[in-house]
Amino acid sequence: MKTFLKVIQSILFSIWLFIGFVGVVLVYGSYVLIKAKIIEKRKDKKSADDYIRNVVSWFGRVTFKFLFSKVKVIGKENIPKEGPYVIVSNHQSIFDIPLILGYVYPSGFIAKEELSKIPILGKFIESLGSILIDRKNPKSGAIALKRFAQAIQQESILTVFPEGTRSLDGKVNEFKKGSLLIPFRYNVKILPVSISGTINMNKKGSFLIKPSNVELKIHQPIEPKSFENEESLRNYVRDIISKEVENNEKN
Template sequence: MTLLRSTLFNVAFFAFTAVASLVCLPLVPLLDRAGRLALLAWWAERVLGLLRIVVGIRVRVTGREHLPEDGPALIASKHQSAFDTIVWLTLLPRPAYVLKRTLLWIPIYGWYARATGMIAIDRTAGPAAIRHLIRAGEGAVAEGRQIIIFPEGTRTAPGERRPYQPGVAALYARSRLPVIPVATDSGLCWGRRAFHKHPGTITVAVLPPIPPGLPREAMLKRLETAIEAETDRLLASAPPSA
């Protein structure tokens, strides 16, 4: 049953995404950035609907009160699954993902990422990548957008940890915004680069913001402790069938 439902979802996902992208593409030059983001949110809501109907994956968000209703924000989220790159399009009014630059080379996807002002980083550029991240982050903050960054820099399997990268600390210091930690157990239902999708409930746990002004090392330690402790708690409390 899992194989069948996963196959149906993947076929539906790629077919719907291809058709929606081609239909909406002519509208992109006619819309401002808010309109383009609204198109992405429309797409993301329907993808989550497919997950629920076809696979049986539901989404639970805790700590919504910590998310901004409007205005700039800095959100640092655990990243276990492609799901994490979709869900924030439905939770925030003007999201700006920090993503790897190579994703811009993907036809259609890359065009939409550019058109909606996502922050693309060349991971091989060293200090130049941090400088670009800071400049792009300042622009996003000036536009009142909510920046989503995955502090480990890549997807990690449930229970796996990687060092937190300096990008989130650079954004935190320059933006002077609180950083909002987020934990998740998304990898239990939608694995890293996994074909199979498993029914269950994905939890997105939004944690209390870390106030601005802390030294970078102190902020990173506090951020990692908050995210990893809550992620461990979510994984430990997940039902065996997840």
Template sequence: MNVRGVIAGLLFLPITILLSIAVCLARPFSRLAWPSKVMQLWANSVFWMSGIKLQVVGEEHLTAGKPAIYMANHASMIDIPILVAVLPGHVRFLFKHTLMYVPFLGQAMMLLGMIPINRTNRTKSVESLRKAGERIRSGIDVIIFPEGTRTKTGEMLPFKNGGFLMAIQEGFDIVPVTIHNSREVCGRNSIVTRKGVCRVTIHPRYETTGFTVADRRQIMSDVERIIGSAVQLRGRDNAAPVIELGHH
């Protein structure tokens, strides 16, 4: 048994609550910097306690200063801290609206500026995407899990088109991201972790300039293929740096 992983799971919610309180106290002083620093501290604490390490491939594709929508596959609860730890600058997530009702976690996500999306209600879904567009224009990168929920089998689910429509209409680039092995170190619905290495592959930017809404299926197919191409890779890119969070 990974004792550190059990402890990390037990402390996950208390740490989230304390850091959320810190965000509330810091908000009057900074709209962007403090929440982002708090999120980084939260992510680093998760990996430091659990003993999970990250192997990052393609960091050269993280271009700061140009707004983007990051799109990643989704298999585990730990995907969120993985992306917070790896991606630079100010990032926020679109998350399934039902998570708002999870005690403490939902409140923490709202306090940190995350954006709930209700895909069963078109009007509310459009409003969430509008808010996401505003965040991107203000200098915050938005992270979307285009599958809409965590996979149960490890195979990627069909992509939803909302984020792609926003990217086309607003002219935002898409940065595909592949997270590998997160399901193995932390189950789909678990907050108890196992030691291991998760690989994160940052793919080149996919520019949407010149595309129209009529092209959305082509873009969805391209991005799905790019992300999926690295999901099942094993034993490759072993020369990539392994980052032990909390110590760098």
């Protein structure tokens, strides 16, 4: 009986969240995009981009308050004051994105193209300088790598989920081969981030959403030039992230 009530509670909570999310994104999101256009005309594109990033960062933090979820952040002092650098994180849930946007940096993401088709939200994803991949197009990966390299050379800050998809059990999967090739090739700092607890909010394949305690560990930046090849860099970064996630699972 208790299990049944918990399921009903989760369903009602998910419906409430969906209605609230749609309202905020469609109404307030439209207002923000319009205001950004006005700022760009009156000032410049940088001012408009800064405005959008500030709003997105605020929205990321508010998301967890709206979900009655507590976020513990460790290592904020490790965030570089300026780019370029690449945020590298494990991927447990759809809520990893607002977590990074709100508590690390409102960066662009390397993400699937389908996200750009979401009304209003897709515009924000593009405005942040995200690089979108069409998984149905074999050439899309190569194009994305080229854009990634161009963005890094322009001192951008981007977020990468090297696992390529969300974890089903919360554990850190193997990083995809070549996922850190660009930061390795151009010797761009990597900021490893360990996320624990977002999988309890929403698991891959489920529409149910629940409050949870979340921990975000921001590790010290890594200089790729210290490594012989992309594989050794990739494995080293994964070990750092994975060990923190495993420790949180035990506690």
